[in-house]
Amino acid sequence: MKFGIVTFPGSNCDYDAYRAVVEVLGEEAEFLWHKEHDLRDADVVILPGGFSYGDYLRPGAIARFSPIMTEVVAHARRGGPVLGICNGFQIACEAGLLPGALLRNAGLKFVCEPVRLRVENAATMFTSRYRAGQELTIPIAHGDGRYTADDQTLARLEGEGRVLFRYVGGGPGADEWWSPNGSMRAIAGIVSDEGNVLGMMPHPERAVNELLGSADGIGVFESVLSRVNA
């Protein structure tokens, strides 16, 4: 099975995603160049983290118009899995693959640190290797990760079990919806209505090796792998 990892100008986690797939999962991966219209037969597309087009204007706003995105959107419409991580989540929202938007962190600062996430729904193609309620430690590294959507959208996401990951923590006395970035309802990751597009701000590809602090992110890749291979 093959992962296609899009390299936009300014992507900088494409390499990490590639290594996670190839070294840890032992699967095939190929970089997809933003100027091309070719997914190279990828079964799963990863929109990686970074600062596509420098995050100028709004994160993801310019990247969503890259030639490759036409194919990514078509792939998603066909039900193909798409994994948007960090900047990839922002791009997926801008491209309309996912509802809502990611705004400047409430603290107005870039935040890089390992965070705790709770798996809210383990019955999806991206989370089947986890248990519902399981807590994961996965790093975040972003300045614009405050998930925002209107009430109706939030209600739908919750009602349909499409909130896959939520931030937990904040210490004693913290808000029920505590998050490191001010996300509504502490949302860290969601899926599309068809369930095949995942957007998440934390970086599972950075959490695939205990040596670097955590291997909790592997489950995301293994889940999608088991689904596609099934």
Added chain:
Amino acid sequence: MTASRPVQPRPGDPAITPALIAEHGITDEEYRRLVEMLGRAPTFTELGVVSALWSEHCSYKHSRPLLRTLPTNAAYVLQGPGENAGVIAIGDGLAVAFKIESHNHPSAVEPYQGAATGVGGILRDVFTMGARPIAMLNSLRFGSLDSARVRYLFGGVVKGIGDYGNCVGVPTVAGEVVFDPAYEGNPLVNAMCVGLLRESELMRAVAQGVGNPIIAVGARTGRDGIHGASFASEDLSEANEAKRPRVQVGDPFTEKLLLEASLELIHSGHIVAIQDMGAAGLTSSSAEMAARGDVGVTIDVEKVPVREPNMTPYEILLSESQERMLVVAIKGHEDAVRAILEKWDLTASVIGEVIAEPVYRVTEGDRVVAEFPGTRLVTDCPTYTPPAAEHPDIVALRARDVSAIAERPEERDPAWTLLQLLSSPTLANKAWVYRQYDSSVRTNTVVGPGGDAAVLRVRGTDRAIAVKTDGNGRYTYLDPRAGARIAVAEAARNVACAGGRPMAVTNNLNFGNPRKPDVYFQLREAVAGMAEACAALGTPVTGGNVSLYNETPRGAIYPTPVIGMVGVVDRLAHVTRSAFAHAGDAIVLLGEPTASIGASEYLQRVHGTVAGAPPACDLAAERALIDALLDAIGAGDVRSAHDCADGGLAVALAECAIMDRDHPLGARVDLSPWRGLPLRGLLFGEAQGRVLLSTPHAERVLAAAGRHGVPARAIGTVTGGPSLEVAGTARPFTVPLDRLADAYFESIPRIMARTASAASDSPATTAV
């Protein structure tokens, strides 16, 4: 020496007058030299070129004779000083390129852009060697955080460093931040970059091959930053306010493209040399590459892509627009070079060529606007060895008997003093800073910021590299030679605590105006101390940067040599962290406390006193300590190791207990062996040559220490309880860990919250 051909002044150029010459920072003597070199008067363009190349920043005229005294050799040094970055071999055909650079003056004027462009510049220095940047570090100095202006500078600098490095996708993994009124008005911003390369892919910035095209790559040239190099060579004063347009704006997005394109270019075999257009832009990059290759070059400024209309040759040559590179390609490969750049949406323009004739020539179309004979432009710049004399005030300060300073009543409770120190912004935890840095991108960061040195794995091997910056301006102020020695020793200890063998050093000398005898004395002595320490510890200097004229109307900063140390961890299993890890482990102190409190953070924080002699630094003992520690780590006996220096033993103990904030582990120690020492020397004195470690095998660690002649003692146990207990002294005390943690972790956030929004999140530094 043949004089260069006559060059007609360009219509519209100002006349060369003594005032104009002075404005360019060129002394009478230097002007005479220039005229002698040319065999005629210079044109305006030539004056500009020389003023940049002979500026302190580019020519090192006050430091070069001193720098020659530094040890630079070791079998594994592939590239010493003189290139864009130093390079050392780390085995398996791999090498590490690294360099530090200052952006002090630009950051004082515009903290965000000043710091950001500093990061950009040092990144380019490393990737032009053919290395992929794998880590950024920084070393920062600010005035007291009590000042709103300082909070603004601090916030802006940190955001500038973060935004730039984060966007390029290089993790910022370590550094240091010190706050002291001595840096009020003249902050220090030193940035270091570390890159990884194959030895076979090492690229040097040496122009060669007559007929080879010279290509400008990357961003267009604008009017920004003209004369930044000479700007960095002057005192900061009110008059500088008028120089604000010299500020440069960074574009990390273009830098990222440039990084990828440059590495692709270097690996493509289509080019022979590449160099950043940094300080003094096109002028210095082209002149330096020509000088290294001992070849001539000719450049046509009309071919340089510009951002604004009507730019003069003077402006084009001296612009410091960011994210530009100069490439010497192989003749006939121009299209291949262009294709690689276009792939990354960058442009490449042939602007000149390497010529046989030994001249440095600049044309504007057909008209020659500047021409210098041979490579003398770079090599003939003057050097100075001004008079040196230590200031008597400093002699007196150092000689002061600080042990006579009476204790404050509160000090009767050592816990009070400890909390004071832990909450001192200089010692307090810097997560407020490094949370804003992406420290985990590229997935190599085994140990990120927060401990002693940072550790990055080297993929495909079982090895890692450990890196850290260190410096102590207060020590260097009170005793320049000792201060510099200690900076090297501390950086080496930090690296060793992480499990790394210290290998090589890059350094940044931040000093005042060298024409003042007391400042030149500091510079000379500090370089001597650094040389001694690097020789003794076997860590040659592979490069660095000198930043002089760090003064404000109120005087010079503390002389601040900053050391960037790179070490190699032989096996990943040896990577060691600072925080206590296991309840039940024994706590061992390597090295010995002393009575000394001279020059300590304690004196400054608790008594507002900067005086006394810095602690002695016995270099042979430092080396033995490192060897003993690495032996014990190599034997698998060490569970945590932490340098015991700033703030003394009590602070180091507290840090070990609380540093892993989610898993604090209490400890109990008995310091009765040193009952005879004055208590504050024992607890808060900053004796060098010490490491605090935890181990399940105390006897084996003590034996290893014994083999190396390092004094060592088991002083207590990691209890895992909720407090730190210090017994065996005249005033035993117990402090709950949560109080220690609150002082240590919340101090800077609390201060910044005071006016954080005004200072650091102002729209002025926050792009919308």
Added chain:
Amino acid sequence: MTRFRVSLHVTPRRGLLDPQGKAVTDALHTLGFAAVRDVHVGRHIVVELDAADRPAAEREARRMCAKLLANPVTEDFEIAAVEGGAA
């Protein structure tokens, strides 16, 4: 074709959390501007373009906003001014 300068405002939708506006308000208070009640921060975008006439310039600018310059999920936009052309 004539050169026009269209000035646009893109503002965060009312009702959304506006941490930046709040931070600036707080900062202004700290600096002693006690009379400040509220601050909103948005983008001011100036587009210079060639168009047949003023209405065409404005129409084009609106299309740019709808497509790229504003995020329909969280932002509103308005044309603040169209200059040039007439002269």
Added chain:
Amino acid sequence: MTRFRVSLHVTPRRGLLDPQGKAVTDALHTLGFAAVRDVHVGRHIVVELDAADRPAAEREARRMCAKLLANPVTEDFEIAAVEGGAA
């Protein structure tokens, strides 16, 4: 005291690199807006404040720009409009 709404524009200083403006220009070209010549992205800040009269409100806003809202080194500002009070 009356409530005023002062609308400000803070723009990158001409001559300095404006990477954001360039990125947006390029993006608009890619999207087919070929007639776009240049784009500058700055901030649009609306300050609501109490002041004695219009000139006072504007004066205060200028002081805020000088002190906080604009970076004097890299940005220019202008008061775009002062509303309220008169009504």
